[in-house]
Amino acid sequence: MQQSFTYPNGLPFLKMHGLGNDFVIIDARAEESPLTPELARAIGERHFGVGYDQLVVLTSAGDADAAMVFWNSDGSLSNACGNATRCIAQLLMDEAGQEEITLRSGNGLLQALRGADGRISVNMGHPQLSWQDVPLAQDEDLISLPIDGSPGAAGMGNPHCVFVVDDLASVDLEAQGAAIESHPLFPEKTNVEFIQVLDRSTIRQRTFERGAGVTLACGSGACAVAVVAHRKGLTERKVRIELDGGVLDIDWRADGVWMTGATQLVFSGVLAPEFLEASL
Numbered sequence: 001m002q003q004s005f006t007y008p009n010g011l012p013f014l015k016m017h018g019l020g021n022d023f024v025i026i027d028a029r030a031e032e033s034p035l036t037p038e039l040a041r042a043i044g045e046r047h048f049g050v051g052y053d054q055l056v057v058l059t060s061a062g063d064a065d066a067a068m069v070f071w072n073s074d075g076s077l078s079n080a081c082g083n084a085t086r087c088i089a090q091l092l093m094d095e096a097g098q099e100e101i102t103l104r105s106g107n108g109l110l111q112a113l114r115g116a117d118g119r120i121s122v123n124m125g126h127p128q129l130s131w132q133d134v135p136l137a138q139d140e141d142l143i144s145l146p147i148d149g150s151p152g153a154a155g156m157g158n159p160h161c162v163f164v165v166d167d168l169a170s171v172d173l174e175a176q177g178a179a180i181e182s183h184p185l186f187p188e189k190t191n192v193e194f195i196q197v198l199d200r201s202t203i204r205q206r207t208f209e210r211g212a213g214v215t216l217a218c219g220s221g222a223c224a225v226a227v228v229a230h231r232k233g234l235t236e237r238k239v240r241i242e243l244d245g246g247v248l249d250i251d252w253r254a255d256g257v258w259m260t261g262a263t264q265l266v267f268s269g270v271l272a273p274e275f276l277e278a279s280l
């Protein structure tokens with residue numbers, strides 16, 4: 001799709017990660033920076049571009065400190081990205097010298113706080129549990145899924161399908177994740193989490209993300225995992241989730257599902273005008 005917009009001076013960006021779930025951040029609060037799916041995909045190329053799991057476009061918001069639009073590396077959009085939300089919160093808190101920030105996402109207003117240990121907590125909101133809200137296709141059923149492991153589904157502004165397994169080492173994450181991501185049970189596709197419950201307060205999680213594939217961590221996924229595991233009677237409402245890239249602490253409280261974890265600014269750069277021109 002030809003884009004009338006041009007970037008004669010290139011396009012500045014930041015690179016951040018939350019537990020190895022990595023992000024390109026484009027700050028469009030002062031100046032419009034429209035993206036196309038083609039450009040988002042080109043920036044996400046790990047060899048020909050910058051590479052990311054998600055790209056976040058920051059814009060100004062009347063009712064929040066900023067608004068976020070989330071792109072997956074396949075060029076699709078998502079209403080939620082927990083780890084990126086934590087990274088944006090750190091960025092804006094550092095910029096403003098604040099310890100609390102409000103961010104607007106496709107899943108509503110999210111409150112973020114910085115703890116004494118420097119980790120960022122975000123209230124990711126209430127889970128969506130009805131089949132219409134996850135969403136699931138009405139005429140299918142979770143048991144129709146071609147994988148054992150007592151599946152559960154929950155939405156956190158984005159859909160998640162969670163499988164509880166006895167041994168994560170037995171899971172073919174790429175193949176089984178891809179099969180579920182596009183299963184007809186999920187009209188908007190789904191993120192896929194495989195978990196092993198270590199005790200009532202500890203879960204090991206591996207993730208195949210919608211639109212991004214295997215990632216080292218998934219924040220909204222960890223929230224959905226905590227909700228599904230608790231509803232199955234396997235864990236408390238407060239759990240520590242061990243992901244490939246690190247640890248998230250999840251607390252499903254009366255006011256929403258709180259997620260706490262580390263964030264890291266890695267580098268800043270500028271996408272070259274000729275790269276952008278070739279990718280639009």
Ligand SMILES: N[C@H](CCC[C@H](N)C(=O)O)C(=O)O
Pocket residue numbers: 021053054070072077078079080081082083084158159191209210211212217218219220221
């Ligand atoms: N792939 C997800 C978005 C990013 C989720 C993940 N990176 C997180 O930290 O929540 C989706 O399409 O719903």
